[in-house]
Amino acid sequence: MRRMAGALDASRKLNLERISVLALEQSVFSRTILSQMLRGFGVKNIHSPRSAADALITTESSVFDLIVVDPTFDAGGGLEFARLLRRASGNKNRFAPMILAIGHSTKNAVGISRDAGANLVLSKPFAPKTLLERILWAAADKRPYVEVGAYVGPDRRFKDEGLPGNPPGMRASDQLRTSVGTAGEPSQPPDQSAE
Amino acid sequence: VAPVIRTYHPENRLAKALASPGGITVGLALNRAEKALDDMRPECLSALDTKIEQIDATASAASFSSTESAIEAVYALSSEILHEAGMFGLAELSEVARSLCNLTDSLRQTASLDVQAIGVHVATMKLLRRPDVESDPPTRAAVLDGLKQISVKAAGGKT
Numbered sequence: 001m002r003r004m005a006g007a008l009d010a011s012r013k014l015n016l017e018r019i020s021v022l023a024l025e026q027s028v029f030s031r032t033i034l035s036q037m038l039r040g041f042g043v044k045n046i047h048s049p050r051s052a053a054d055a056l057i058t059t060e061s062s063v064f065d066l067i068v069v070d071p072t073f074d075a076g077g078g079l080e081f082a083r084l085l086r087r088a089s090g091n092k093n094r095f096a097p098m099i100l101a102i103g104h105s106t107k108n109a110v111g112i113s114r115d116a117g118a119n120l121v122l123s124k125p126f127a128p129k130t131l132l133e134r135i136l137w138a139a140a141d142k143r144p145y146v147e148v149g150a151y152v153g154p155d156r157r158f159k160d161e162g163l164p165g166n167p168p169g170m171r172a173s174d175q176l177r178t179s180v181g182t183a184g185e186p187s188q189p190p191d192q193s194a195e
Numbered sequence: 196v197a198p199v200i201r202t203y204h205p206e207n208r209l210a211k212a213l214a215s216p217g218g219i220t221v222g223l224a225l226n227r228a229e230k231a232l233d234d235m236r237p238e239c240l241s242a243l244d245t246k247i248e249q250i251d252a253t254a255s256a257a258s259f260s261s262t263e264s265a266i267e268a269v270y271a272l273s274s275e276i277l278h279e280a281g282m283f284g285l286a287e288l289s290e291v292a293r294s295l296c297n298l299t300d301s302l303r304q305t306a307s308l309d310v311q312a313i314g315v316h317v318a319t320m321k322l323l324r325r326p327d328v329e330s331d332p333p334t335r336a337a338v339l340d341g342l343k344q345i346s347v348k349a350a351g352g353k354t
Contacts, residue, residue: 008221008225009221010220010221010225011220011221011222012220012221013218013219013220014213014218014219014220014221014224015213015214015215015216015218015219016212016213016218016224017218018212018215019209019212026271026274026275027279028242029235029242029275029279030275030278032235033235033239033282036228036231036232036234036235037228037231039228040225040227040229040230040231041228042218042224042227065208065209065212072271072274075267094205095205096209097207097209103274103275103277103296104270104277104296104297104300106300124277124278124281125277125278125279125280125281125282128224128225128228128229128232129225131228132221132224132225132228135209136213139207139209139210140210144203144204145203145204145205146201146202146203147200147201147202147203148199148200148201149198155202
């Protein structure tokens with residue numbers, strides 16, 4: 001193996017054969033790269049609609065266990081897709097774990113992505129190991145989801161305890177909850193303390 | 196008035212699936228993903244060259260439909276190169292693409308196409324893709340350093 005598994009336990013078993021992934025990437029090659037990595041992990045069911053509108057329609061008829069979105073997908077429609085899905089009452093995918101994969105990430109872009117309701121933000125380029133770590137983190141995320149004002153997404157009051165296994169060498173920019181500062185809109189009124 | 200907070204505790208289907216019987220080890224999963232990427236490498240590198248040419252053509256075309264659309268096109272292409280070059284270990288090329296993303300992002304504010312600055316980035320990317328440069332890490336580092344120095348000078352000249 002060219003890159004080591006690091007803190008990921010190489011002997012740990014995982015079963016991703018039965019999950020469905022919605023993968024929204026802008027370019028053909030970025031889409032193929034993501035799909036090939038996921039297939040390597042054992043994922044068999046990957047949907048890649050060509051537009052944000054098609055993606056939303058797809059979420060109305062299919063159930064997804066993981067959503068990976070480039071915010072720039074469909075000329076910025078990726079971010080809008082994330083917001084709309086989180087606010088879509090009755091949609092079975094409304095609270096699906098969502099990773100936003102950002103190419104040219106600015107501090108502002110990461111904050112905006114966080115406010116769209118993503119569970120995690122992942123900076124491109126990323127190695128297969130990094131993607132797998134984030135998937136495991138999304139699976140281990142036990143935070144409830146909250147709807148308050150314009151924000152719908154994971155409850156940001158909960159303390160970030162890092163990735164499973166707390167792997168060394170992770171880029172600070174990959175750690176959503178430690179890199180984005182305060183939310184654009186609070187998930188609780190300031191006079192209420194965290195539970 | 197305090198905003199209404201609704202809290203939900205949905206089932207995490209991903210966690211449930213991960214823990215189900217069967218599957219493969221993390222080591223095998225990573226090996227297979229790396230192998231799949233290796234198989235894609237020649238095709239992706241060829242596509243990178245095409246994207247560099249597209250940026251060149253976009254920035255040098257006298258009749259692009261609008262400055263805004265040209266900026267967006269260059270930004271989108273450089274963002275793709277940033278990711279795809281980085282995926283295949285072309286760290287310097289990825290860095291140049293990041294620099295071009297920064298540049299075009301700033302050009303959005305002024306809605307002006309700095310053809311000269313884009314051209315320097317394109318020339319640097321083409322240089323990094325030359326086989327003799329690509330196989331020589333010190334030269335690649337020097338090329339990237341050269342671009343940084345030009346960028347610093349250019350920024351200094353504008354202030």
